[in-house]
Amino acid sequence: MEIFTGSSTPLVLGGSHKTLWCVGYRNDSTTKNHLPTFRTAPRISPNPICRLAAFFQNPNGALPPQPQNKTKISHQPQLISLLMAHCVQVDPSFVQEPEHRPKAAISDADGVPLIDLSPLFSDSAGNTIPTTLLSQVEVACRDWGFFQVINHGVPLEVLKKAEAAEKKFFALPEEEKLIVRRDEANRFGYYESEHTKNVRDWKRIFDFVLQERLDVTGLVLKNRWPEVPLDFRETIEEYAKYVEKLAFIVLELISLTLNLPPKRLNAFFEEQTTFVRLNHYPPCPYPDLALGVGHHKDSGALTVLYQDSVGGLDVKRQSDGEWVRVKPMPNSFVINVGDIIQVWSNDKYLSAEHRVSVNTLRDRFSIPFFFNPASNIDVKPLPELVDDRNPGKYKEYNWGEFFKRRMDSDFKKFEVENIQIDHFKRA
Numbered sequence: 001m002e003i004f005t006g007s008s009t010p011l012v013l014g015g016s017h018k019t020l021w022c023v024g025y026r027n028d029s030t031t032k033n034h035l036p037t038f039r040t041a042p043r044i045s046p047n048p049i050c051r052l053a054a055f056f057q058n059p060n061g062a063l064p065p066q067p068q069n070k071t072k073i074s075h076q077p078q079l080i081s082l083l084m085a086h087c088v089q090v091d092p093s094f095v096q097e098p099e100h101r102p103k104a105a106i107s108d109a110d111g112v113p114l115i116d117l118s119p120l121f122s123d124s125a126g127n128t129i130p131t132t133l134l135s136q137v138e139v140a141c142r143d144w145g146f147f148q149v150i151n152h153g154v155p156l157e158v159l160k161k162a163e164a165a166e167k168k169f170f171a172l173p174e175e176e177k178l179i180v181r182r183d184e185a186n187r188f189g190y191y192e193s194e195h196t197k198n199v200r201d202w203k204r205i206f207d208f209v210l211q212e213r214l215d216v217t218g219l220v221l222k223n224r225w226p227e228v229p230l231d232f233r234e235t236i237e238e239y240a241k242y243v244e245k246l247a248f249i250v251l252e253l254i255s256l257t258l259n260l261p262p263k264r265l266n267a268f269f270e271e272q273t274t275f276v277r278l279n280h281y282p283p284c285p286y287p288d289l290a291l292g293v294g295h296h297k298d299s300g301a302l303t304v305l306y307q308d309s310v311g312g313l314d315v316k317r318q319s320d321g322e323w324v325r326v327k328p329m330p331n332s333f334v335i336n337v338g339d340i341i342q343v344w345s346n347d348k349y350l351s352a353e354h355r356v357s358v359n360t361l362r363d364r365f366s367i368p369f370f371f372n373p374a375s376n377i378d379v380k381p382l383p384e385l386v387d388d389r390n391p392g393k394y395k396e397y398n399w400g401e402f403f404k405r406r407m408d409s410d411f412k413k414f415e416v417e418n419i420q421i422d423h424f425k426r427a
């Protein structure tokens with residue numbers, strides 16, 4: 001290892017091609033204020049493998065004094081060992097491009113709208129849905145593409161049991177989880193190496209579908225269940241049943257806000273390709289470089305997500321392009337519009353960009369329910385919502401093929417960006 005200093009950066013640490021190092025604090029004894037921020041080094045080093053520079057925000061940390069500019073310090077063993085004591089190994093497959101790395105502080109002020117669904121469950125609810133509730137849903141889908149719901153009808157006990165089962169599963173030894181690891185032939189089960197936009201995510205997942213079938217597009221929708229924890233399958237299938245009810249309720253509310261009959265969209269979901277994902281985001285020693293899930297939009301119709309109290313889900317606010325944190329709220333769900341609703345609504349509603357930030361100290365768990373239509377559905381703007389003055393903005397595409405192409409990129413690192421909804425946008 002060689003250590004160089006450069007004129008514009010305090011430190012650049014080299015390594016081999018496969019092993020990059022940068023200076024950082026270890027997890028223990030770290031507080032937020034002591035965290036360094038990492039940036040990719042400008043090309044100041046003649047050595048192409050010297051790629052990472054570390055900028056220490058807090059000079060009170062136990063760091064050596066700054067070496068003189070442009071001095072090669074690899075001959076100073078004491079200095080090197082002191083630096084090494086503060087090194088974390090960076091796996092380059094997790095490193096995001098500089099423009100996608102999270103800033104140190106993410107605001108949660110002016111966060112996503114919160115909608116109370118209790119009017120739908122009260123005794124006096126009858127068949128009428130308050131217009132105030134509908135307009136809240138409409139504004140949230142239009143301005144944010146994201147909202148949180150409380151009093152949603154899913155019992156707290158069901159949520160808590162699912163969260164406990166999820167934690168138990170991820171706590172199993174790796175070799176036990178690998179028994180149900182997904183592969184190219186069967187895409188459901190455990191996976192620890194998912195990529196979003198060709199960068200590896202700092203997470204582990206377990207996926208299962210609501211309806212198993214050998215699909216027409218050649219996608220095998222078949223679950224793999226672990227034998228332990230014993231009540232795992234039963235618990236999370238029960239959770240999924242409740243969340244499915246909530247997903248249909250939200251779908252009907254959205255139909256109403258589009259001036260359509262409440263069940264207008266339901267038929268698309270009779271043979272749904274919905275799947276549920278359990279996410280575990282372990283603590284990450286370089287949260288300024290990696291993400292739990294890279295920036296993306298969900299490709300299905302709707303996502304209904306339960307998150308624990310740690311926080312990390314960031315949404316790109318439509319109004320100003322700022323990333324804001326979706327503040328965890330006990331006993332709530334986060335709902336977001338996916339690409340399909342964006343297309344059905346002919347861009348009235350937007351599928352918002354989001355990502356997951358990680359942290360150095362706490363494990364985070366979440367459970368998204370990806371509400372997806374049948375694979376044979378051809379997605380296009382709904383005929384009721386287009387006319388000569390407002391022509392359809394998307395060409396028709398087949399959901400099953402789109403879904404399969406997206407899943408393929410979970411296995412291979414493509415050189416180019418995988419299929420996106422914008423590819424179907426009319427000029």
Ligand SMILES: O=C(O)CCC(=O)C(=O)O
Pocket residue numbers: 277279293298305307312313354355356366367368
């Ligand atoms: O874990 C989260 O909060 C969000 C995960 C997510 O966006 C996804 O899996 O698509």
Ligand SMILES: [Fe+2]
Pocket residue numbers: 296297298303354
């Ligand atoms: Fe997502």
